[in-house]
Amino acid sequence: MSRLSRRAVLAGGAALAARPAFGVALPPVTTSSRIEALLGRMTVTEKAGQLTLMASAIGGRAATALNPPGTGPSAEAQLSAAREGQLTGIFNGEGSAWHRRLQQAAVQSRLGIPLIFAADVIHGFRTIFPVPLGEAASFDPDLARRTARAAAVEASAAGIDWTFAPMVDIARDARWGRAVEGSGEDVLLGRLFAATRVAGFQGRDLAAPDALAACAKHFAAYGAAEAGLDYNSVDVSERTLRQVYFPPFEAAFGAGAPTVMAAFNELSGIPATANHWLLTDVLRGEWNFRGLVVSDYTADEELIAHGYARDGRDAARLAFLAGVDMCMQSGLYRDHLPALVEAGAVPMARLDKAVRRVLVLKAAVGLLDDPFRRLAPGREKRFVGLPAHRALAREAAQRSIVLLKNEGGLLPLRPGQRIALIGPFAAGPHDLIGPWNVYGDDREAIDLATGLGAGVTVAPGSGVETVLPGGIPAAVAAARAADVAVLAIGESQVMSGEAQSRTEITVPAPQLELVRAVAATGKPMVIVLSTGRALALDDTVLAARAIVVGWFLGSESGNAMADVLRGRVAPSGRLPVSFPIESGQVPYHYDHKPTGRPASNGAPVAYKARYRTVPNAARFAFGHGLTYGDITYGPIILDPVLAWDGKIEVSAVITNRGHRAATEVAQLYVRPHSASVTQPVRRLIAFQRLDVPAGGTATAAFTIRRQDLAFVGVDKRAVTEPGAYDIWVAPSAEAGAPATLLLGAPA
Numbered sequence: 143m144s145r146l147s148r149r150a151v152l153a154g155g156a157a158l159a160a161r162p163a164f165g166v167a168l169p170p171v172t173t174s175s176r177i178e179a180l181l182g183r184m185t186v187t188e189k190a191g192q193l194t195l196m197a198s199a200i201g202g203r204a205a206t207a208l209n210p211p212g213t214g215p216s217a218e219a220q221l222s223a224a225r226e227g228q229l230t231g232i233f234n235g236e237g238s239a240w241h242r243r244l245q246q247a248a249v250q251s252r253l254g255i256p257l258i259f260a261a262d263v264i265h266g267f268r269t270i271f272p273v274p275l276g277e278a279a280s281f282d283p284d285l286a287r288r289t290a291r292a293a294a295v296e297a298s299a300a301g302i303d304w305t306f307a308p309m310v311d312i313a314r315d316a317r318w319g320r321a322v323e324g325s326g327e328d329v330l331l332g333r334l335f336a337a338t339r340v341a342g343f344q345g346r347d348l349a350a351p352d353a354l355a356a357c358a359k360h361f362a363a364y365g366a367a368e369a370g371l372d373y374n375s376v377d378v379s380e381r382t383l384r385q386v387y388f389p390p391f392e393a394a395f396g397a398g399a400p401t402v403m404a405a406f407n408e409l410s411g412i413p414a415t416a417n418h419w420l421l422t423d424v425l426r427g428e429w430n431f432r433g434l435v436v437s438d439y440t441a442d443e444e445l446i447a448h449g450y451a452r453d454g455r456d457a458a459r460l461a462f463l464a465g466v467d468m469c470m471q472s473g474l475y476r477d478h479l480p481a482l483v484e485a486g487a488v489p490m491a492r493l494d495k496a497v498r499r500v501l502v503l504k505a506a507v508g509l510l511d512d513p514f515r516r517l518a519p520g521r522e523k524r525f526v527g528l529p530a531h532r533a534l535a536r537e538a539a540q541r542s543i544v545l546l547k548n549e550g551g552l553l554p555l556r557p558g559q560r561i562a563l564i565g566p567f568a569a570g571p572h573d574l575i576g577p578w579n580v581y582g583d584d585r586e587a588i589d590l591a592t593g594l595g596a597g598v599t600v601a602p603g604s605g606v607e608t609v610l611p612g613g614i615p616a617a618v619a620a621a622r623a624a625d626v627a628v629l630a631i632g633e634s635q636v637m638s639g640e641a642q643s644r645t646e647i648t649v650p651a652p653q654l655e656l657v658r659a660v661a662a663t664g665k666p667m668v669i670v671l672s673t674g675r676a677l678a679l680d681d682t683v684l685a686a687r688a689i690v691v692g693w694f695l696g697s698e699s700g701n702a703m704a705d706v707l708r709g710r711v712a713p714s715g716r717l718p719v720s721f722p723i724e725s726g727q728v729p730y731h732y733d734h735k736p737t738g739r740p741a742s743n744g745a746p747v748a749y750k751a752r753y754r755t756v757p758n759a760a761r762f763a764f765g766h767g768l769t770y771g772d773i774t775y776g777p778i779i780l781d782p783v784l785a786w787d788g789k790i791e792v793s794a795v796i797t798n799r800g801h802r803a804a805t806e807v808a809q810l811y812v813r814p815h816s817a818s819v820t821q822p823v824r825r826l827i828a829f830q831r832l833d834v835p836a837g838g839t840a841t842a843a844f845t846i847r848r849q850d851l852a853f854v855g856v857d858k859r860a861v862t863e864p865g866a867y868d869i870w871v872a873p874s875a876e877a878g879a880p881a882t883l884l885l886g887a888p889a
């Protein structure tokens with residue numbers, strides 16, 4: 143097709159449709175007039191107070207450890223700030239009793255505006271579900287809705303109104319520690335999990351006592367930090383922002399998220415927290431977002447370190463005028479907005495807009511009607527740690543486990559087999575719930591030794607990053623006396639999460655020593671990996687006959703892993719991130735571009751895009767994961783011509799020749815043969831979880847319409863172009879052979 147005719151299609155192609163308003167529904171007229179009446183009575187100082195969010199003076203156990211330590215106010219100082227209308231709310235506070243005290247203080251303030259209680263409820267409150275990256279491995283977005291719902295029920299019972307979740311940053315660089323908090327490298331997974339998590343947190347009615355308002359974070363492209371270094375600069379094209387990093391935010395807003403957190407990073411020269419184009423032109427102008435923008439922790443003040451603001455006053459002005467409504471933790475708005483308004487540097491109308499957004503949020507979560515909405519005594523005891531939540535934690539953990547290899551059907555373990563359980567993650571109340579928990583406690587979680595139960599000999603063998611004196615001989619002796627060695631190795635939970643970037647995404651050396659020593663016994667080895675990111679597994683690990691990825695599975699870690707290892711439950715998870723061959727390949731993501739000199743994965747050919755030592759491919763591809771069945775895909779069946787306004791069915795028959803039922807995740811990928819903007823080698827456009835009975839078949843069937851083939855075009859708008867496309871129905875991003883589909887031109 144010629145450039146000319148393609149441009150003609152572009153001109154007629156899909157411009158972004160006019161959008162419905164995103165964010166909170168407008169309050170009813172009565173609430174609106176209450177809000178306007180309040181605004182009319184507020185002093186400028188009180189208005190600045192409504193924009194000032196602070197870390198709780200009491201509690202959150204880990205909360206303070208999870209952010210840079212500050213001097214922090216005393217409880218008394220925080221109570222008086224509430225009484226004086228100098229505080230809009232707190233975050234990561236401990237327990238409803240403390241929240242109640244604060245709320246009582248706030249309702250005694252001159253205007254009696256209630257506080258809002260926020261917290262980082264990322265993947266559970268007291269009952270902890272798998273880390274979000276692990277949960278994404280379920281390829282079951284509805285599971286995330288259910289776990290977010292349970293988290294909301296527990297957190298709201300402790301008085302929390304607002305969660306700083308979901309984290310919807312696409313993470314294509316496994317060095318970046320915060321990959322653990324999101325849904326991985328793929329845009330479709332990112333969008334689907336963003337939307338279901340929002341729906342789960344918020345429930346049917348944001349004002350319900352068991353609802354949490356969601357906050358999509360971190361806007362935007364925080365995951366694109368250069369060299370995977372947390373907080374580092376981001377320089378990505380506007381097209382990539384729109385194609386890759388924005389869609390999960392749009393999905394979160396589409397699902398009703400009323401708030402968004404601006405990111406720490408700079409974005410192509412302008413820090414996100416002071417980025418007017420991002421926070422106002424795109425977010426409000428284009429997307430019609432009507433909710434609230436909150437800064438990240440002291441991110442406005444950090445504009446000074448970025449070299450963007452001169453001082454605190456300048457930082458407050460820049461962040462506020464760019465579009466950050468509420469300031470977290472720095473206190474800069476409280477300290478400088480009144481004077482900035484007075485000096486005419488910040489218009490009163492802008493101040494009123496921000497305060498109005500805060501009040502609308504407070505109204506939406508029911509606080510204006512009842513400041514004690516989520517603070518009824520007794521609720522905390524009743525709803526926190528419910529047995530049904532524990533059961534859900536086990537189910538979610540089971541579904542998050544990914545079986546990478548299983549030579550000779552070593553798994554599931556056979557009844558009566560003597561097991562040596564070896565490694566730093568074999569036993570003990572540590573490294574179970576993951577790095578980002580304010581209210582969870584490893585001591586309330588089940589470790590693998592407990593999950594596996596009787597008949598297991600435990601030998602730690604090694605520290606996580608250090609040698610354990612005498613560890614290896616004891617582990618070798620245990621392996622010798624057993625039929626099978628299960629090695630629980632990998633990363634500890636402090637090795638991923640915020641500020642935990644790694645240069646080598648490998649299993650630490652002392653643990654590899656341990657694996658080598660156990661391998662030398664000749665006993666069959668199962669490796670169970672704890673990790674918060676994709677890992678590059680070296681030959682020592684790959685020599686094991688079976689490898690299972692366990693991420694950090696939460697409260698029911700050991701039980702769920704034992705369910706899979708013992709075969710009570712079949713593994714069904716799939717990798718939401720590519721596991722590269724070597725660390726030096728990162729950022730490696732399956733949806734990379736082909737380059738002008740793509741290399742085939744056969745024998746190396748000179749002057750092609752490959753490394754000296756390894757091809758441009760994953761060791762374990764995005765989407766990969768085995769079952770206890772024996773799965774094969776039949777050829778793709780499709781009607782090869784898709785009319786411009788039509789739809790077609792694409793299917794493949796999946797056969798299970800094994801003796802156990804399996805859950806297969808069939809994935810639909812696409813790539814145009816040519817396009818006006820280069821496209822990835824594959825892009826996931828749909829997937830399906832299918833039950834395939836032992837010795838039986840199931841059909842994966844998808845419908846494709848032209849919109850499914852859309853991408854962000856030359857003019858940075860969504861377009862679809864007629865022409866030929868490769869289509870895969872495959873078990874992973876690097877498996878299967880494509881069929882060709884022809885998209886016809888518009889009539």
Ligand code: NOJ
Pocket residue numbers: 208209262306359438439640
């Ligand atoms: C900093 C993190 O970037 C953000 O995700 C979190 O919500 C805040 N700290 C508050 O704890």
